[in-house]
Amino acid sequence: MRVQICAVGRLRAGPEASLIDDYTTRFDRTGRALGLGPLSISEVEDKKGGGMKAEATLLQRALPKGAVLVTMDERGKLLSSPEFASKLAEWRDAGRSDVAFVIGGADGIDPSLRAQADFSISLGKMVWPHMLARAMLCEQLYRAASILAGSPYHRT
Numbered sequence: 538m539r540v541q542i543c544a545v546g547r548l549r550a551g552p553e554a555s556l557i558d559d560y561t562t563r564f565d566r567t568g569r570a571l572g573l574g575p576l577s578i579s580e581v582e583d584k585k586g587g588g589m590k591a592e593a594t595l596l597q598r599a600l601p602k603g604a605v606l607v608t609m610d611e612r613g614k615l616l617s618s619p620e621f622a623s624k625l626a627e628w629r630d631a632g633r634s635d636v637a638f639v640i641g642g643a644d645g646i647d648p649s650l651r652a653q654a655d656f657s658i659s660l661g662k663m664v665w666p667h668m669l670a671r672a673m674l675c676e677q678l679y680r681a682a683s684i685l686a687g688s689p690y691h692r693t
């Protein structure tokens with residue numbers, strides 16, 4: 538099952554970029570034997586100031602057809618890392634070929650796109666900057682793959 542992050546904003550060099558790169562490489566390496574990956578990131582940017590609505594249109598176009606659509610949202614479901622790993626395995630085992638995680642911009646994800654989501658995940662009740670949310674999601678994807686592979690990265 539391919540994994541895509543569809544996100545608002547362009548990643549520039551910096552600490553988040555190296556974390557995202559590192560966890561993407563690790564996820565791809567660990568996920569390969571599990572039928573998970575590759576992980577790709579699709580970035581969109583609305584330069585005309587159209588806000589959430591315009592971003593939602595661009596995000597929608599970037600989504601793979603038939604993908605499980607997951608919005609990243611502080612109001613979403615709080616999952617433990619093993620629960621997140623089980624969710625990924627459940628979608629993979631149901632024969633889904635793509636899962637897409639959507640990360641919004643400064644204003645969040647337009648309600649029209651949120652309404653279409655199959656699932657919504659919260660990284661906690663606090664709001665994080667979108668690039669940090671992206672890095673945290675990449676880490677959790679790698680952690681999930683490690684849990685499914687039975688490797689000792691996740692220790693609790």
Ligand SMILES: C[S@@+](CC[C@H](N)C(=O)[O-])C[C@H]1O[C@@H](n2cnc3c(N)ncnc32)[C@H](O)[C@@H]1O
Nearest residue numbers: 609610611640641645659660661664665667670
């Ligand atoms: C700066 S936040 C926007 C917050 C905005 N208040 C909203 O209504 O969504 C940018 C994006 O980062 C992601 N994000 C930030 N905090 C999050 C959290 N606690 N859980 C899940 N995703 C989060 C979401 O995708 C959000 O759209």
